[in-house]
Amino acid sequence: MVLLVTSDNEQFQTEKDIVERSVLIKNMLEDVGESDQPIPLPNVSSSVLKKVTQPSTGPTEIDVRGRYLSTASTTVESPSRPPILEQSQDETRKRTTDISEWDQKFITVDQEMLFEIILAANYLDIKSLLCRRWLQDGSQHDQGARPPEEIRKLFNIVNDFTPEEEAQIKKENEWAEDR
Template sequence: MSPPAKDETNATSTGKNEVRLIPSDEPQGGPGISVERSILIKNMLEDVGEGSMEEEIPIPNVNRAVLEKVIAWCTKHQGDPPSTGDEDNDSRRKTTDIDEWDQKFMQVDQEMLFEIILAANYLDIKALLDIGCKTVANMIKGKSPEDIRKTFNIQNDFTPEEEAQIRAENEWAEDR
């Protein structure tokens, strides 16, 4: 007797390095993810032992659309070597260094971009978090405070006097 057919939209292999995640907005199940990119999931499996872990893990802070984006990124970067501490320090200084695929991946609306950053932080996917933060840094780079407020829809709550004081205190940081 053959096993029942799985719904292809939610079917994923759950081998040793993959587990199915359940997004916050879809309690019946979600897509699979390679655990090697998510420290949170890797640690969960190590803590409870892979044999005793169910094949599905609820992810209450991430909806399906964001989870699918995160999984797409993890799938693309599945074979990437883990970064070393030296590379991390160097790459953090280079905010514009994002490879072409990742730049295209991050070309989403602001809400989705920030949801991806939050999900990467929650799932402890450091490389994706760094790319998300670099993307936001590149959005800010070279802009005036007024332009940044416009870009991110931030209201200026400083009085003109407070703003002048802050500018005077931070004059040394201005591009010359």
């Protein structure tokens, strides 16, 4: 167990394998070695820490960007070690599907909390929280894409396209095939 102390001075006893999803905390633990000393997290409040250390975040330690790059790369990095042993794409997809219901619940938070979670994920360096389906439609069973206006609302983004520009982008992107 690891003792974490949040910005509002609350203490959390948390399983080591859960907190080690955070690269920041993992590095800290490696630096200090076996120790009972609490780890201070001055940029994370207790409410946010509760959220980001929920046990069900477990199966999502997948670097989606890494998957992206491997999709089109013609390089197999370690010829002697089958790349499939590192992470099967099928398995990745399966896991991604498995967590969709949990994701749906997870992202049902108010905007302020959403931003705090993302900021904390960035500070703690938890890639799995950044690659969650923030931009997909949790209300749909098949996790379709969230419409642009919903994404704007979710992240408070201003639409700076003219109708003509929007039409041109739609036309350009029409071609791009589904992956």
